[in-house]
Amino acid sequence: MQSYYWKNKVKGKKVLSILKQTIQILHNAQLLEGYEHFSTHYAQRNAGWLSYQLHKDRDFTVETAINALRYVRKVKSFYLQKTRLVGVFAEECVEAHEQIDRLIQAHLEDRYGIAEIKQ
Secondary structure, three states, rough: OHHHHHHHHHOOOOOOOOOHHHHHHHOOOOOOOHHHHHHHHHHOOOOOHHHHHHHOOOOOOHHHHHHHHHHHHHHHHHHHHHHHHOOHHHHHHHHHHHHHHHHHHHHHHHHHHHHHHOO
């Protein structure tokens, strides 16, 4: 089954790339510390990587999607451990990272046929 992104892309509808959707989710959850942070921590690239990708209207590559997915899972695990201490904020962080996890995993499966990424 294809994701929403690919079904609508095939039909010619303009939808946000997976990268832009990821940035939007992080921004809405107030977890986006800046483009440089996303580039160096999530994508594991140089500090200007995200700005350049957005400027050129590019999406994740296989490697950067896997890097982002692994970082999302690491952060999600951290917040899961802190849920009892921090409460609602940690739960919102976990929810945002779970949403990104599903989004990137579906992207990798639909676009590249990669079924599972191990931590």
